[in-house]
Amino acid sequence: MPHAKAVDPACFSGRRLPGLAGPLKKPELTRGVSQDMTEIQKDALRAARLPRGLQDRGxxxxxxxxxxxxxxxxxxxxxxxxxxxxxxxxxxxxxxxxxxxxxxxxxxxxxxxxxxxxxxxxxxxxxxxxxxxxxxxxxxxxxxxxxxxxxxxxxxxxxxxxxxxxxxxxxxxxxxxxxxxxxxxxxxxxxxxxxxxxxxxxxxxxxxxxRKVLDGVMEAIGLGGEENAGRRLTVLRAIDKLDRLGPEGVALLLGPGRKDESGDFTRGAGLGDGQIRRLMDRITSDxxxxxxxxxxGVMIVANAKDGNLPEGHQIExxxxxxxxxxxxxxxxxxxxxxxxxxxxxxxxxxxxxxxxxxxxxxxxxxxxxxxxxxxxxxxxxxxxxxxxxxxxxxxxxxxxxxxxxxxxxxxxxxxxxxxxxxGAVHRGPVVVLVLDKDPAALARYQSFVAKLRAENVATELYLGSSGMNAQMKYADKRGSVCAVIQGSNEREKGEVAIRDLILGAELAASTKDRADYLELRARAQFTVPETGLIAAVKEVLGRHR
CATH class of the missing domain: 3.30.930.10 (Bira Bifunctional Protein; Domain 2)
Incomplete structure (x- = not known):
């Protein structure tokens, strides 16, 4: 991999961007958005893809x-x-x-x-x-x-x-x-x-x-000293793959090398048959x-106690x-x-x-x-x-x-x-729906958000442009437990509707009798005075902890 190159700041001033086929042209205000996007796409559109060996997390x-x-x-x-x-x-x-x-x-x-x-x-x-x-x-x-x-x-x-x-x-x-x-x-x-x-x-x-046990074996088979540091590392990496490759695969990596399933060849340590046998005997001992x-190991300890320690076994x-x-x-x-x-x-x-x-x-x-x-x-x-x-x-x-x-x-x-x-279930924020988009209505919705946040309840105001059904689907995708709804009817009465999205999902799949269905529906969505907003939201959140 070549070393990273610094990006010239001038690249971002209308000239060619690194990795793009041509310069990004500044949109002209007198032209249509679709025409601008077409030209940008021709110049800059690339497939969204993740490099191998990396992963995104949600x-x-x-x-x-x-x-x-x-x-x-x-x-x-x-x-x-x-x-x-x-x-x-x-x-x-x-x-x-x-x-x-x-x-x-x-x-x-x-x-x-x-x-x-x-x-x-x-x-x-x-x-x-x-x-x-x-x-x-x-x-x-x-x-x-x-x-x-x-x-x-x-x-x-x-x-x-x-x-x-x-x-x-x-x-x-x-x-x-x-x-x-x-x-x-x-x-x-x-x-x-x-x-x-x-x-x-x-x-x-x-x-x-x-490692001293293995170092002793490597020293005994002629792999001691600083001059053999590279070969020792190759040996260690080969043995470290024993669980994955088995004794035969490790023996190949200790010797001439091994070709994997993809055809890639890994060069081995170049050891002789006797050296490989000595190492394999040690690492596959029962x-x-x-x-x-x-x-x-038993023989080494026994000989040491008798004063007959074999040469090259001190480290072992x-x-x-x-x-x-x-x-x-x-x-x-x-x-x-x-x-x-x-x-x-x-x-x-x-x-x-x-x-x-x-x-x-x-x-x-x-x-x-x-x-x-x-x-x-x-x-x-x-x-x-x-x-x-x-x-x-x-x-x-x-x-x-x-x-x-x-x-x-x-x-x-x-x-x-x-x-x-x-047990680590992701829960999204409470979503306050926006059914009226005039500034006064937005200010009222935002006041609901502010009150809930002041009580340490994670809350967001819907900032998209979709209608009510799409906003509810958005809250579901966010993993939200509940949504706060105030249309014109609720506003005139000084009330808000609280929607329990988890119970709502159960309601949609419910096959219970009518009495159970009505009870579930009553709990899944209900109205409260605006002054009861915080208590109602906390009650719903408490159901699903």
């Missing part, structure tokens, strides 16, 4: 997402985390070698040049900006520093089903603690948060591994949910000991292997992780629109990144964190009809 989705975010925030705050916010973009070198693709500032992230020729990038995640913030404010912050933040992140990658170029994350991080208790706490908080969102126990699992499951052993400690902590706190368990396939696809890593996976299946079973898989993850803050300070600063993929998790919550999203 008021119902926004309301449900806000309710979901409030539940996550409440869970994080229960653990003692506090809010912080960082900007959407940073200096590209702030992301540094931890860019998704090294040495290519426009690959993996969206980047552009500032007016001083420095590169800026839209944030790829919320962790690297936090590391910059902590380093910049290090002396002012309490240590350990516990914070959370939510916001959009951006990936300059090939979009696909469930993979977006812009999506929301909600992170929590502890900076300044080297204790594995901080990592264990992240896992426990992840489990608690998923249950708070309405995901039942047994429908999720928090999987835990340690784990029963507790340390001691992986046979290789350190990782296994940390996993054992995490397991002891979470089990002691009452979190069994049905909620948090050790899984050697978890690696996380970013280079900056240095120790324990974890992933929140949904285990239930739902059917798609064609009735095919699908699983959402991972909806969050994180781990320890002791070197990220240290890039700015010249010394390592221990840190660990967990991130929820809000957009993906929201889709899962909708699929299971979670109370969090199902």
């Amino acid at each position: 008021p119902a989705d926004i309301a449900a997402t806000e309710k979901m975010l409030a539940a996550i925030r409440e869970s994080y705050e229960l653990y003692g985390f506090e809010a912080v916010e960082t900007p959407f973009f940073e200096f590209t070198d702030t992301l540094g070698k931890f860019l998704p693709d090294q040495d290519r500032p426009n690959e993996g992230v969206f980047s552009f040049r500032d007016d001083d020729e420095s590169w800026l990038s839209l944030r790829y995640d919320l962790t690297a900006p936090l590391a910059r913030y902590v380093a910049e404010n290090f002396d002012k912050l309490p240590k350990p520093y516990r914070s959370y933040r939510a916001g959009y992140v951006f990936r300059n990658e090939k979009p696909g089903p469930g993979r977006f170029r812009q999506f929301m994350q909600f992170d929590a991080d502890t900076v300044g603690s080297a204790s594995v208790a901080a990592d264990a706490e992240m896992c426990m908080m992840a489990a608690d948060t998923l249950e708070k969102l309405g995901i039942k126990r047994g429908d999720y699992v928090i999987k835990v591994n340690n 784990v029963a949910g507790d340390i001691g499951g992986p046979p290789a 052993l350190e990782g296994l000991i940390e996993l054992s400690a995490i397991q002891t902590i979470v089990r002691g706190a009452g979190y069994g292997p049905d909620r948090i368990r050790i899984d050697p396939s978890v690696v996380r696809g970013l280079e900056y992780y240095t120790g324990p890593v974890f992933e929140a996976e949904l285990t239930f299946e739902v059917n798609d629109e064609q009735g095919r079973p699908i699983r959402f898989g991972s909806v969050g993850g994180g781990g320890r990144y002791d070197g990220l803050v240290g890039r700015f300070r010249g010394e390592n600063v221990p840190a660990t964190g967990f991130s929820i993929g809000v957009s993906r998790l929201y889709s899962a919550l909708k699929a299971i009809n979670s109370r969090i999203v199902a």
Whole structure:
């Protein structure tokens, strides 16, 4: 993607607009509107379309997402985390070698040049900006520093089903603690948060591994050292796709490469058969949910106790000991292997992780629109990144964190009809209809609006040009609970009519007997004195809370 170009303000002064076939001509007052529109359409009309990997959201989705975010925030705050916010973009070198693709500032992230020729990038995640913030404010912050933040992140990658170029994350991080208790706490908080969102126990699992275990294997097969950093990242990204591609697909990415269903080819890490076999043995070990499951892990620990630690396994052993400690902590706190368990396939696809890593996976299946079973898989993850803050300070600063993929998790919550999203019904404002358009009538209608707003009732005056029936349909489309109506008859009596739009919809579909029908109609629309407007509207709103 080429870097963004500044738009010349002169473009907007009658000359050619960027991306248009020709200049926009100023309409001449002596010509007809339709003729002006025809010429503008010839010059400027374009198909309204959304770029791939992006999505629009309506008021119902926004309301449900806000309710979901409030539940996550409440869970994080229960653990003692506090809010912080960082900007959407940073200096590209702030992301540094931890860019998704090294040495290519426009690959993996969206980047552009500032007016001083420095590169800026839209944030790829919320962790690297936090590391910059902590380093910049290090002396002012309490240590350990516990914070959370939510916001959009951006990936300059090939979009696909469930993979977006812009999506929301909600992170929590502890900076300044080297204790594995901080990592264990992240896992426990992840489990608690998923249950708070309405995901039942047994429908999720928090999987835990340690990058030191895999780093030890990579070092043993000749992938240690800074010179192999790029290949290690390719290996990590390949293993991170195990759930989606299976062992055969991962083996191809570790070797020569893989062609996907669309025909696109992804170059592999170029490892030999022996190297691939060693890695695959580690990540596909049969784990029963507790340390001691992986046979290789058992042998390493046993040999270490006997003083016979094999060469190249020191890093692995350190990782296994940390996993054992995490397991002891979470089990002691009452979190069994049905909620948090050790899984050697978890690696996380970013280079900056240095120790324990974890992933929140949904285990239930739902059917798609064609009735095919699908699983959402991972909806969050994180781990320890002791070197990220240290890039700015010249010394390592221990840190660990967990991130929820809000957009993906929201889709899962909708699929299971979670109370969090199902209970977030969007309600539009009360609509005051306009049946007379003279200034005096408009002033009277506007006074109704002002009185309701003064009572904190969201209200709008209809500002279109349609008649009464169309205004009622407009209020329905807005999701309004009720409408306020005053025609000439009501005005002469000093009254207003209140229409309960929800009961009105029930009335239209009603097959009840006449007595029930009449009662429903009486409640669906009734008149009150103008002085009773506020009480009547609040009564109707109260019916549908």
